Amino acid sequence: MTDSKRTGNGKTLNRIYTVLFNHFGPQDWWPGDTPFEVTVGAILTQNTNWANVEKAITSLKSRKVLNARALHAMPHDRLASLIRPAGYFNIKAARLKNFLAFFANHYGGSMKRMREAEVHPLREGLLSVSGIGPETADSILLYALGKPVFVIDAYTKRALVRHGVVPEKATYHELQELFHGALPSEVQLFNEYHALFVMLGKHYCRPKPQCSGCPLENLPARSGRCL
């Protein structure tokens, strides 16, 4: 896939980025005051609207427990009740606990230490935590730790499938390799690009598409119109 800068994929992905950036402008993701807050948000936002996640984050902040030590010591039921607005509160409380145990055991509860780790073993470590899958792990790596890892989500895949860039059966890994091979490995670019796909998915490339006015509507044939 390293040749893709010279093939249609590289051009197409660069073109899409330019069009989306010109349409939506800089996104300045991820909302969050600290890397730890971003990490908690990454787990809480699984299959959940961000507005509901913010309520849960605010709930934790207002009680001054948005830190690894306090959350690690907190009983499950208490944590679940505080993150209730984010939905799936029992399962997410367990997932946060799983991450906090991993975080304490491997990095002494220090985001600085985690950030200093090598990307690949760190990613494998995160994926070994029950409740952290590829998207959540990569969101933590990119947005909390500043690692050049492209985040694939449902919006990204849906848009690329609809515009004929990848087949429906493309896997997470295949999509990620596509971006890694086609784009320079820059944190800021990966950050903006993923956020722009989310904007596209929210406004146009929805489950029931609203193609009129879509910024990708008039791309060349390679990406084409929404299928």
Next chain:
DNA sequence: GACCAGGCACATC
């Protein structure tokens, strides 16, 4: 009331 939202684990075939 139906649909959707910045997924993942687990069971079953």
Next chain:
DNA sequence: GATGTGCATGGT
């Protein structure tokens, strides 16, 4: 390996 299901609140 592919597919189905549970998890759950809150906005549109």
